[in-house]
Amino acid sequence: MATGQKLMRAIRVFEFGGPEVLKLQSDIAVPIPKDHQKGDRVFTTSTISGGYAEYALAADHSVYTLPEKLDFQQGAAIGIPYFTAFRALLHSARVKAGESVLVHGASGGVGLAACQIARAYGLKVLGTAGTEEGQNIVLQNGAHEVFNHRELNYIDKIKKSVGEKGIDVIIEMLANVNLSNDLNLLSYGGRVIVVGSRGPIEINPRDTMAKESSIIGVALYSSTKTLFIYFNREKQREREHKQGEWEREKQASRGAGNPRRGSIPGCWAHDLSRRQTLTTEPPRCPGTHTS
Template sequence: MVPFQIKHRVLPISLVRREQRRSVAVDGSPRITRCRLEQDRCASRLSNAREVPPGSPKTVYVLLGKPTLPYTPGSDVAGVIEGVGEHVTAFKKGDRVFTIGTISGGYADYAVAAANKVFPLSDKLDFKQGAAVAIPYFTAYRALFQKGHAKAGESVLVHGASGGVGIATCQIARACGLKVLGTAGTEEGMNIVLRNGAHQVFNHREANYIDKIKEYTKMEGVDIIIEMLPNINLAADLQLLSCGGRVMVVGCRGPIEINPRDTMTKESSIIGVSLFLATEAGTFSF
């Protein structure tokens, strides 16, 4: 199995200090833990990871679930391979890579990752950017194309488009020829959305922003909605869809009551998206 040595990390100071490899208790207090470094036929030895993004939703969900301690959070990391397991052929020592998951946790001086969760990192990206690629961009691609079957010329509305998955969705959708609409809650967020591919952006804090979207689409609706908060937006989403439209649920923080008849009138669909149900031949192969 394989270590990442993390340098120049971008981490909450309460979680990780630079001098020692640590795991994190549920309350955020650090605990020193040891990491055995063993080779394994299904693992890559990874080291010298330069960046780890702050807590992802997955990490937050795990911590809220009170994991067995000691526990080291963090799944998305980027760095240089230190060594590989006996049967790993796709990578070699010195390769620049990023991961979509680790065995040992990413908030540490070293990390271990299975070879099928490791991907080459383009020379055009630095390690900070590489550590932010996996979950946001793979989720966006899966939601748009593998589950949403998006096509060039269709329209997509991205709720919460200034977040990680939102930005990734805007960039990918625009590059693939979709008409991209986004929402954000601040002027800064709206500008970020426009800079990352959206044709039009709306402030979801405004009471009449739904009406503005309807007006912009000339009451024809949008083909796809990427939804981060269906517990708030789903009922309104069904009103915004075009005939045959799809709401792609990529996050949720609670229940909501909807009228199923709204799906009947347009033969629309509500589709859940989970990156971690993807097969290697699916999301992990573009």
């Protein structure tokens, strides 16, 4: 038993097996943090000592400051899904505002995060889900359109929606089932970003040749804290630059006597307003659904 130090309860695992191998102990020494001060609001992407405890120890490179607008429950949900979605969209796919993205399997944690981030960065967002409840959640979290991937003809519906151009980026959660269809949905220069796969699949490599498309895998733990900070900073600068351009265009259009923003559905100024909304809308927090 640990002595001379504050103790905590924690679940310990000493062998492989089912739930019965989880052992609750109440004499575990509380980890002592370094670098961060007691009371700092933080979240982590991984722990050293394990997360089934009242306190946990984490390496500094995996610890991030938790924004004041987020509570601890939301902070606990950020690490894996949001960092994976961010890496897939920003680092691997190099998405740009105005592009289209299909989140293939959008109702899970990474999928919803991808929808929110893609919408916030000004992409046209399509998603798939297998239930009516899942489809509604996907729409509430940023998707413009959603399709039921349990329907036999849902690929045809996606093709009809996007037209001949195809989809610029596909975030793929089940590549062993969908990769072949993904390659046929892509636009010229399109990218499939493989986030999940449960086995092998046979594809025709020629499907990548005519469109010069790419298949890129994502591993969250290939990222570093410095890399996330860098890409976030660069994208923020890009968004601020675009916002400034659109504000100048808006002022110029009003000065030239063009219709006021939104006065005529479908007009250039109305579209400008729509693009501003898509680009500047902040990512929604985990568990926050708005219609």
